[in-house]
Amino acid sequence: MPRPRRRTTAPSPRRSARNRHGRGLRSSVAGPHLPMLRTREGDFELIVSTTASYLRGLWPDELAGVSFEVAQAPAEAIHDDHVDRWKVHHDTRRIVLYRLPIVRFAHAEDVDELHERMLIESCVFRAVADLLDTDPWDLAPNRYRGF
Template sequence: MRSPVTGPHLEPLRTRIEEFDMTVASTAAYLRGLWPELEHVTFQVVDAPAEAIHDDHVDRWKVDHDERRIVFFRLPIVRFLRTQEGEEKDEKLLIESCVFRAVADFLGRDPWELAPGRYRHF
């Protein structure tokens, strides 16, 4: 059986909130390297928006073209994209997916266009 390196009695090296923030930041940095249009865009993470629940959807991010800002709502992303316990890798991929979709929304593109060649099938 495997267990975390820190053991059952020690706290993890990073909290879930820090992991979320780091995943958003690293994905945003990757996309900034590919798209110069994102150079002066601010990426921000907040717990939840004042009004996230609508009749047909729940906001997971907000794109503000005027202020050149993309805001990610951590709680709706984590709560509605929750995977089975212990599947941190899948959760990270889902967070990255939200960043890709929000940036695609900001740029007016399809998310698959953001990193051409990255997902090549051999």
């Protein structure tokens, strides 16, 4: 019994890349059952953004229009006696947090994820306190009360 003939027209190159050898569309490399990959940069930005949104909830009028940015450590952040972990621009109401100095000092003490998160949050608190010209402990006074 003869087989039916296939079409002689070639498929478009875009279609052939997605449906290779008739197997259907390709899936992701990690597969559908594995969690999405995390990066250190993404985790750092997530901690900064959640801490900033927490502080915006406490100080909505004072932090209105303040932008939080994450950058690598530029050359002007390195001084003879210290390394800047953040830079506050009062005129443009902008806070720039330098990821590498914060993370490198955290790993110098060989700390776990919780302590690293606390270090990043404390840097955001201190940068906001510098912008508002107040003490970092005054930003969330009811949070640190004893039980």
